[in-house]
Amino acid sequence: MISILMPIYNGIEFIEDSVSSILSQTYGKWELLIGINGHPENSEVYLLAKEYEKRSDKIRVIDFYNSKGKSNTLNDMIPFCNYDFVALLDVDDIWHNKKLEIQSPLLDRYDVVGSKCIYFGDRPGIVPNIPTEDLLHVDFKKVNPIINSSSIIRKPLCYWKDNGIEDYDLWLRLKEQNKQFYNCPQILVKHRIHTASAFNSKGHTNQVNELLKSISTK
Numbered sequence: 001m002i003s004i005l006m007p008i009y010n011g012i013e014f015i016e017d018s019v020s021s022i023l024s025q026t027y028g029k030w031e032l033l034i035g036i037n038g039h040p041e042n043s044e045v046y047l048l049a050k051e052y053e054k055r056s057d058k059i060r061v062i063d064f065y066n067s068k069g070k071s072n073t074l075n076d077m078i079p080f081c082n083y084d085f086v087a088l089l090d091v092d093d094i095w096h097n098k099k100l101e102i103q104s105p106l107l108d109r110y111d112v113v114g115s116k117c118i119y120f121g122d123r124p125g126i127v128p129n130i131p132t133e134d135l136l137h138v139d140f141k142k143v144n145p146i147i148n149s150s151s152i153i154r155k156p157l158c159y160w161k162d163n164g165i166e167d168y169d170l171w172l173r174l175k176e177q178n179k180q181f182y183n184c185p186q187i188l189v190k191h192r193i194h195t196a197s198a199f200n201s202k203g204h205t206n207q208v209n210e211l212l213k214s215i216s217t218k
Contacts, residue, residue: 001083002085002152003030005087006088011092015048021097025097027099027100030058033062034061036063039065041065062080074158074160075159084155086154087153099150102188103152109182112146112151112171112174112179112182113184114146114147114181116130116132117149117150130145134181140175150183
């Protein structure tokens with residue numbers, strides 16, 4: 001069973017595509033938690049998302065109006081998860097309908113399972129060059145090999161730091177703990193590139209350099 005986390009601050013206009021891609025999954029053992037953050041209590045964004053509970057009894061929308069930022073919201077969502085594995089889907093991304101079916105058999109062996117992705121939106125058709133299959137011998141300090149919206153993680157390992165590069169930070173910490181990673185070679189995620197994308201709209205070079213420096217001095 002997989003708990004899917006979808007934190008939302010910006011991007012509510014894309015929710016129909018992302019939720020529909022979950023509802024169309026051929027693997028049905030999931031729940032979806034939509035967490036609205038950074039808006040006043042009972043905001044319009046929360047009320048719009050709340051309508052999706054009518055689509056399935058496996059969807060819950062929670063108003064995290066006291067949570068600030070994506071990392072804090074993700075951490076606040078974990079106690080609401082009913083299942084042992086956590087999948088992430090940004091509201092502006094889309095899953096292939098067989099994503100969970102393809103990844104689920106790997107969860108007994110690996111701590112984090114991702115996949116390849118393809119860009120759409122402002123940079124359509126580009127497939128990022130990331131390593132696939134077992135990532136045991138991949139140097140995570142040279143490449144961030146896990147696409148955030150492709151990842152499924154063991155729930156006890158889920159903790160994000162509020163530093164602007166929360167996904168890469170988590171992968172690096174788990175790699176240092178000798179956790180096992182696997183990337184499916186199939187393209188199972190469409191990652192939307194647009195000017196409002198949280199990561200694409202601002203530079204993170206300094207944060208990445210500082211993070212890598214802190215690891216290299218341990």
